[in-house]
Amino acid sequence: MRRKIAAAGLAAGLFIGGGTVAAAQDSPAFPCLDPPALDPTVPSDSPITDQNSLNCFAWQEFIALNWKADGIDAPAGPDPVANFGAPDDTGPTVWETYSDIHSVFLPDGSPPPPFGELPPAPAACAETYTPGTRVLTRSSKVSIDFEAPDDIAEAFPFDGSPNWLADRDGNQVWYEIMINRDEFDYIVANRLYNAVEGYLATLGGQEVDLPRGRTGGAVGAIELKSAWVEVPDPAQPVWSTYKLTEALIHDPAHGSCETATLALVGLHIIHKTESQPQWIWSTFEHVANAPDAAAVSAGDVGNEFRFFNPSCAPQAIPAQCVGNSVARPDGTLFCDASKVGSPTETSCTPNASPGFCVTPDCPPMPVQVAREHAIADGQDNLVASLNAAAQSMIRAAAPDSVFANYMLVDVLWSDSPVDENTPNRAPSTAPLSISGMRPAPTERPVANTTMETYIQGTTCISCHMGAKLAWPSQNDALTPFASDYSFSFQNARPIPAGE
Secondary structure, rough: HHHHHHHHHHHHOEEEOOOOOOOOOOOOOOOOOOOOOOOOOOOOOOOOOHHHHHHHHHHHHHHHHHOOOOOOOOOOOOOOHHHOOOOOOOOHHHHHEEEHHHOOOOOOOOOOOOOOOOOOOOOOHHHOOOOOOOEEEEEEEEEEOOOOOOHHHHOOOOOOOOOOOOOOOEEEEEEEEEEEEHHHHHHHOOOOEHHHHHHHHHHHOOOOOOOOOOOOOOOOOOEEEEEEEEEOOOOOOOHOOOOOEEEEEEOOOOOOOEEEEEEEEEEEEEEOOOOOOOEEEEEEEEOOOOOHHHHHOOOOOOOOOOOOOOOOOOOOHHHHOOOOOEEEEOOOOOEEEHHHHOOOOOOOOOOOOOOOOOOOEEEOOOOOOEEEEOOOOOOOEHHHHHHHHHHHHHHHHHHOOHHHHHEEEEEEEEEOOOOOOOOOOOOOOOOOOOOOEEOOOOOOOOOOOOOOOOOOOOHHHHHHHOOOOOOOOOOOOOOOEEEOOOOHHHHHHOOOOOO
């Protein structure tokens, strides 16, 4: 019944989730047989596996995961659909109540707290932290927090060049990674939160095989990576189109802690299912993030984009920032400004890596961004048409919903999936197979402008195929054991050298 409501229920004014859906003159036309609906149920798998069906599956995930939460992993209900994505609501959505990986992979390798419990506040934030407040610490796709390894280094430049992002006004972007209950329970049950335990278990033949979603059954493992931009003045009307949150920003580079309002600008959702053991990879953005590169080249870009200024003019980089770098405790460079030639002014060329490293003396400056691959809308991949239908459906029920201002960028899946987690055989080693991935990575890379800003020619699974378990000792080379396409396990704490 839910699927029929999505396609035809709007005009009838039916009840969904305890509220009445506003009538619409025309029902949106979805390019799939199993269209998304305004429903808080997270789908566990797609009964049909083709590009357009999995695009619709991704939109259903986005809607359900962004439903207003009423407790940990619990959608509010009965909740009138008209409240979906209420402007200026900083309360958590369902996925925001999941476990942050920093609360799962603790510095001493000990068991994590219960699912959904917030990670402990950094010591530097003791005076400003209020219990129950989420803490964001990642100011780049590679964490600058040297106290723990990070798992998202694959999504920005590989060469150590500056990789932070700021919008056209110099507001910094922050990142977080959440995992759902099914993945959390698997990690805890198999003691994979500890690098040594995970390594030894795999060495003994128990490889990482995260749970799969099954139609009518378990949801399966879900990981979400989000990008949030700081909001200097939430009262400005422009921010009423964004999903907002309140968080404590811990900036290790600046040694600061402060409460801030942030706006969601990007969201990756990856989901392991029975039909897609190589995961379903979907990514969403705010519609006003960045223009298409073709429009930039044609000079046909307005002033509406958060990460692109059509009147961009290079700004002088402060002298103390030119050529600066950030070093790890062992002396190796974490952020190497010399990789981009140590420019003396910012660039107006889209997707140019920033020319300096963010430090206490060098705050972020605007970065110009453009989308290198336009949103697809061919017969076999009608993403733009689907976005229009989903946005129309949302606006018909909740005219001011912030989520009508987000769009699917694309979905990666396999038309000939390979399951390398076979019982009674040696544990899989990286890289894993990316057989039959669609869209083909060599033909159409899938990238989010806020999370793969500087490497939009690379598809995420091309990196994730090489994901491995953390090493059990700092003196050892990386283990060869694959971690089921997930880099999260790189956060398992290694045993310090000499222990």
